[in-house]
Amino acid sequence: MSSKLLRxxxxxxxxxxxxxxxxxxxxxxxxxxxxxxxxxxxASYGREVPYFDMAGGKPAIPAGTSLIVAFGGKxxxxxxxxxxxxxxxxxxxxxxxxxxxxxxxxxxxxIPEFGKILSQLKEIQPGLKRLRTFWRSPSVGRLxxxxxxxxxxxxxxxxxVKVSDSEDLPALLRQVNGNADxxxxxxxxxxxxxxxxxxxxxxxxANGIPFYGSTKGMTREGAAAxxxxxxxxxxxxxxxxxxxxxxxxxxxxxxxxxxxxxxLNASAARKCGLKFQPEILKKANYLFP
Amino acid sequence: xxxxxxxxxxxxxxxxxxxxxxxxxxxxxxTEAMSAQITDNAVTAAEDxxxxxxxxxxxxxxxxxxxxxxxxxxxxxALYAAIIATDSTIIAHTNVALTGTRLQSPLMRRTAxxxxxxxxxxxxKGEETVEVLLPLKAQARPSNEDILFEGLGGGGAxxxxxxxxxxLTQAKKAEQNIIFRLLLIAVLISIAALALSxxxxxxxxxxxxxxxxxxxxxxxxxxDVLVPVITGDELGDVAVSFNKxxxxxxxxxxxxxxxxxxxxxxxxxxxxxxxxxxxLKANMAAYAFSGYDFMPPxxxxxxxxxxxxxxxxVAPFSLLSWTGHTKEMDLLFKSEDGRRIPVMLSAAFTGGxxxxxxxxxxKDTTQHRQSEAKxxxxxxxxxxxxxxxxxxxxxxxxxxxxPLRGIEMFSNILISDFSKKLDPQxxxxxxxxxxxxxxxxxxxxxxxxxxxxxxVRNPYEDASTAQLAAEAVASLAATVEExxxxxxxxxxxxxxxxxxxxxxxxxxxLIANAIKYNTSGDPRIQVAAEKFGDYYWKFSVADNxxxxxSQYYEDIFKxxxxxxxxxxxxxxxxxGLTIVKKIVEEHxxxxxxxxxxxxxxxxxxxIPADLRNKP
Numbered sequence: 001m002s003s004k005l006l007r008x009x010x011x012x013x014x015x016x017x018x019x020x021x022x023x024x025x026x027x028x029x030x031x032x033x034x035x036x037x038x039x040x041x042x043a044s045y046g047r048e049v050p051y052f053d054m055a056g057g058k059p060a061i062p063a064g065t066s067l068i069v070a071f072g073g074k075x076x077x078x079x080x081x082x083x084x085x086x087x088x089x090x091x092x093x094x095x096x097x098x099x100x101x102x103x104x105x106x107x108x109x110x111i112p113e114f115g116k117i118l119s120q121l122k123e124i125q126p127g128l129k130r131l132r133t134f135w136r137s138p139s140v141g142r143l144x145x146x147x148x149x150x151x152x153x154x155x156x157x158x159x160x161v162k163v164s165d166s167e168d169l170p171a172l173l174r175q176v177n178g179n180a181d182x183x184x185x186x187x188x189x190x191x192x193x194x195x196x197x198x199x200x201x202x203x204x205x206a207n208g209i210p211f212y213g214s215t216k217g218m219t220r221e222g223a224a225a226x227x228x229x230x231x232x233x234x235x236x237x238x239x240x241x242x243x244x245x246x247x248x249x250x251x252x253x254x255x256x257x258x259x260x261x262x263x264l265n266a267s268a269a270r271k272c273g274l275k276f277q278p279e280i281l282k283k284a285n286y287l288f289p
Numbered sequence: 290x291x292x293x294x295x296x297x298x299x300x301x302x303x304x305x306x307x308x309x310x311x312x313x314x315x316x317x318x319x320t321e322a323m324s325a326q327i328t329d330n331a332v333t334a335a336e337d338x339x340x341x342x343x344x345x346x347x348x349x350x351x352x353x354x355x356x357x358x359x360x361x362x363x364x365x366x367a368l369y370a371a372i373i374a375t376d377s378t379i380i381a382h383t384n385v386a387l388t389g390t391r392l393q394s395p396l397m398r399r400t401a402x403x404x405x406x407x408x409x410x411x412x413x414k415g416e417e418t419v420e421v422l423l424p425l426k427a428q429a430r431p432s433n434e435d436i437l438f439e440g441l442g443g444g445g446a447x448x449x450x451x452x453x454x455x456x457l458t459q460a461k462k463a464e465q466n467i468i469f470r471l472l473l474i475a476v477l478i479s480i481a482a483l484a485l486s487x488x489x490x491x492x493x494x495x496x497x498x499x500x501x502x503x504x505x506x507x508x509x510x511x512x513d514v515l516v517p518v519i520t521g522d523e524l525g526d527v528a529v530s531f532n533k534x535x536x537x538x539x540x541x542x543x544x545x546x547x548x549x550x551x552x553x554x555x556x557x558x559x560x561x562x563x564x565x566x567x568x569l570k571a572n573m574a575a576y577a578f579s580g581y582d583f584m585p586p587x588x589x590x591x592x593x594x595x596x597x598x599x600x601x602x603v604a605p606f607s608l609l610s611w612t613g614h615t616k617e618m619d620l621l622f623k624s625e626d627g628r629r630i631p632v633m634l635s636a637a638f639t640g641g642x643x644x645x646x647x648x649x650x651x652k653d654t655t656q657h658r659q660s661e662a663k664x665x666x667x668x669x670x671x672x673x674x675x676x677x678x679x680x681x682x683x684x685x686x687x688x689x690x691x692p693l694r695g696i697e698m699f700s701n702i703l704i705s706d707f708s709k710k711l712d713p714q715x716x717x718x719x720x721x722x723x724x725x726x727x728x729x730x731x732x733x734x735x736x737x738x739x740x741x742x743x744x745v746r747n748p749y750e751d752a753s754t755a756q757l758a759a760e761a762v763a764s765l766a767a768t769v770e771e772x773x774x775x776x777x778x779x780x781x782x783x784x785x786x787x788x789x790x791x792x793x794x795x796x797x798x799l800i801a802n803a804i805k806y807n808t809s810g811d812p813r814i815q816v817a818a819e820k821f822g823d824y825y826w827k828f829s830v831a832d833n834x835x836x837x838x839s840q841y842y843e844d845i846f847k848x849x850x851x852x853x854x855x856x857x858x859x860x861x862x863x864x865g866l867t868i869v870k871k872i873v874e875e876h877x878x879x880x881x882x883x884x885x886x887x888x889x890x891x892x893x894x895x896i897p898a899d900l901r902n903k904p
Contacts, residue, residue, distance in 0.1 A: 173385045174388065195356050
């Protein structure tokens with residue numbers, strides 16, 4: 001079923017207030033990617049879940065709500081009533097700013113596991129030996145060790161550089177020249193800005209150093225490729241997490257969706273001197289010409 | 290290459306060059322205009338974001354500058370952009386790697402000098418771009434004082450520069466579109482020019498083709514040519530002149546067709562060769578005569594076909610080459626079937642040096658020679674018969690004279706010695722016998738004289754006819770005296786190579802007749818001579834005698850022909866003029882008479898001046 005049809009039907013089906021003891025979905029906006037992911041969640045969860053569109057205001061949490069599934073950063077950052085488990089989906093950053101009141105919160109990662117990402121990048125750019133990545137959000141910085149370990153396993157020297165201030169990014173990029181074969185940018189909410197993306201893109205294109213992103217949107221804006229997770233998979237993973245939480249299981253605070261979404265930008269790749277192999281092109285979920 | 294192809298090649302070359310020039314310079318102009326337009330757009334975009342740009346310039350904050358540059362990129366689609374300090378140091382660049390380096394661009398110096406935007410075409414990472422360099426003023430807006438002194442464009446020197454590479458993708462499409470349209474127009478113009486040229490060439494070539502055909506006809510000998518005058522230009526003038534020329538030739542020149550028809554209709558073989566004797570042409574009679582077809586031209590040589598009739602003779606064609614012409618040369622011609630045909634060759638060279646051709650006419654003399662041989666045989670036979678006849682006549686005459694002389698002598702004796710014893714009747718008969726015998730004797734004498742003329746061959750020698758005539762007159766002195774005749778021998782009687790005895794006989798017989806046949810009582814005879822053509826002398830013996838009726842002009846030269854009774858004018862035998870005629874003809878001459886009855890006669894005879902040089 002197409003997302004448009006779902007968008008048309010869901011308000012009719014779910015506009016009624018949520019019943020007590022039921023999970024509740026909160027969407028940053030009842031449109032676009034949020035609705036797409038929520039639709040996949042709905043489909044995977046197996047029964048109707050009421051949702052709240054935060055574009056219309058603050059969500060009213062019905063009494064008896066047993067689980068909240070937040071779609072989007074705005075929904076994730078909302079202060080929900082204590083004691084209600086929260087599943088964060090489509091929220092930038094690797095971890096939540098703060099845990100749920102009772103510690104039962106799960107973050108559905110926007111990206112696959114590092115090993116899978118780096119493996120995919122290696123496949124895209126077989127000569128990749130040195131990878132430079134930047135972070136600013138502390139939650140991303142926390143996984144520096146994991147990232148470096150994953151790279152080491154694949155023979156890639158990953159250097160994770162902290163960007164204290166956006167002002168520092170130009171100088172940090174100048175240091176990349178000659179010291180890295182590619183740049184990978186995690187879904188760091190503090191680092192992702194139009195200026196920074198353009199700066200990275202221009203740097204990449206001008207100096208022939210491929211710049212990889214972590215979402216389809218970043219690829220659209222000029223990254224040569226991105227290894228991420230589709231909105232649908234995030235929704236489906238969230239549905240699985242919801243079922244398991246409701247079943248009383250203890251889940252890790254970060255869950256990586258099993259399936260990757262590979263997005264390629266042929267124009268950007270050409271500008272930074274990267275040539276996609278036919279196998280990569282076949283694997284791509286999206287290809288921007 | 291044909292002329293029309295040359296003209297088309299020339300026109301196509303011109304069109305090609307003009308097309309190339311048009312496209313090249315139009316393309317350059319369009320490119321320049323498009324680049325200027327792009328630069329203007331960049332200037333406008335820079336003015337739109339002048340605030341952030343000046344802020345970045347003043348703060349020297351790279352991030353602020355990059356943000357401003359990104360704004361510029363978003364507005365213009367620039368592939369890169371940079372803010373440059375006046376000392377060429379890059380303050381900020383969208384490729385941050387270049388920040389802090391120095392700008393190496395030829396635009397820098399020009400922009401600094403002119404404080405005006407500069408641009409140039411540049412290829413950036415394989416993409417054609419317009420590199421622009423815009424001066425950035427120190428302040429966003431000029432001060433009132435700046436406006437006062439320098440107008441709205443014032444504001445002092447540039448505090449920095451904005452460099453950007455602007456893509457030409459869209460502009461290129463527009464540029465290509467314009468150039469394509471220009472090319473299309475140029476091609477259409479070229480097609481029109483080609484079409485007009487084709488019409489023009491067709492007109493020219495039409496006239497030229499007409500002229501060419503006309504010239505071919507004239508070359509082939511057909512002068513009856515009229516070339517249509519298609520154009521009124523110089524070619525038309527040429528056509529008119531050609532027509533006049535052809536008309537003039539037709540009126541003044543024997544056409545080749547006419548000559549060919551004459552040559553082909555000639556019954557005698559005619560062969561034309563070059564100077565070396567190679568046969569170029571022959572008429573039908575030559576084909577029929579020789580059996581050769583003489584084709585192809587120059588495949589045969591006349592020298593191989595002719596040979597002298599006698600061994601050791603000069604090669605006939607060599608003789609022709611030396612003399613330039615020859616006439617009636619007797620030769621042998623080797624025919625195709627191997628026969629040697631006797632021919633009479635007449636030939637002459639025509640044409641100038643190096644282009645001479647020999648025109649050779651052959652005459653088959655086979656029949657002529659046979660006829661000549663027969664004639665010679667006949668002549669020999671006739672001469673033999675004549676000789677025999679002369680001998681017979683002489684013998685007969687001489688033998689007849691003996692008994693006749695006896696008859697006459699004894700008759701006279703009887704008359705003189707026994708006339709008194711005879712009765713008158715018998716005496717008369719005897720007298721008649723004597724006279725008849727005497728006339729018989731004279732006839733025989735004349736016959737003998739005539740026969741002697743034919744039989745006796747005196748040696749020919751140069752002789753003065755004046756003297757011969759004088760001798761003839763002297764021999765007739767008694768008669769002249771008796772008739773009191775006056776014989777006038779005019780001056781100028783020539784010397785001739787002749788038989789003087791016989792010529793004297795001619796004068797004697799004619800003068801004697803002139804005296805004899807004259808009843809005027811005052812006979813006057815005039816002997817004269819004058820040149821008759823180049824080879825003859827014409828003699829005349831004129832008298833004032835009785836004259837001769839015109840119907841007897843021929844008869845009087847016959848043997849024993851008399852116009853009067855035996856009793857009149859001395860009773861001659863009528864052999865004198867026959868003898869004259871015989872002698873004159875023996876000298877290859879001719880005798881005739883012109884006369885008026887009662888007024889006199891003029892006997893003319895012509896004799897070659899020198900029989901050794903017959904005409």
